[in-house]
Amino acid sequence: MSRYPTDWIEAGACLNADPDLFFPVATGEMGSRQAAQAQRICERCQVRRECLEYAMANSQVHGIWGGTTPEDRIRLRRQRSDQRRRGRRGRERVSAA
Ligand code: SF4
Numbered sequence: 001m002s003r004y005p006t007d008w009i010e011a012g013a014c015l016n017a018d019p020d021l022f023f024p025v026a027t028g029e030m031g032s033r034q035a036a037q038a039q040r041i042c043e044r045c046q047v048r049r050e051c052l053e054y055a056m057a058n059s060q061v062h063g064i065w066g067g068t069t070p071e072d073r074i075r076l077r078r079q080r081s082d083q084r085r086r087g088r089r090g091r092e093r094v095s096a097a
Contacts, residue, residue, distance in 0.1 A: 021034045051066040
């Protein structure tokens with residue numbers, strides 16, 4: 001079950017695109033080419049942010065979401081986690097002072 005709204009899906013620029021581009025089954029250069037094609041579609045998508053946040057909230061580990069690859073989302077998850085940790089430490093220092 002989704003933990004994030006999905007009302008944006010119908011507005012996606014990929015609605016009629018080939019799903020294989022967004023979930024490439026090919027590996028190597030062919031898979032990279034398909035993913036790059038998908039990312040070009042995402043660049044002009046008006047619900048890119050919603051799509052990315054959906055993928056992040058639901059831990060989507062496969063495919064192109066919001067213009068990001070699975071590796072991009074791993075990096076983003078780490079960045080957000082680091083930011084939350086730094087924010088918590090900052091608040092702890094302020095309250096201890
Ligand atoms: S951001 Fe990309 S994957 Fe997400 S809805 Fe838009 S076109 Fe589709």
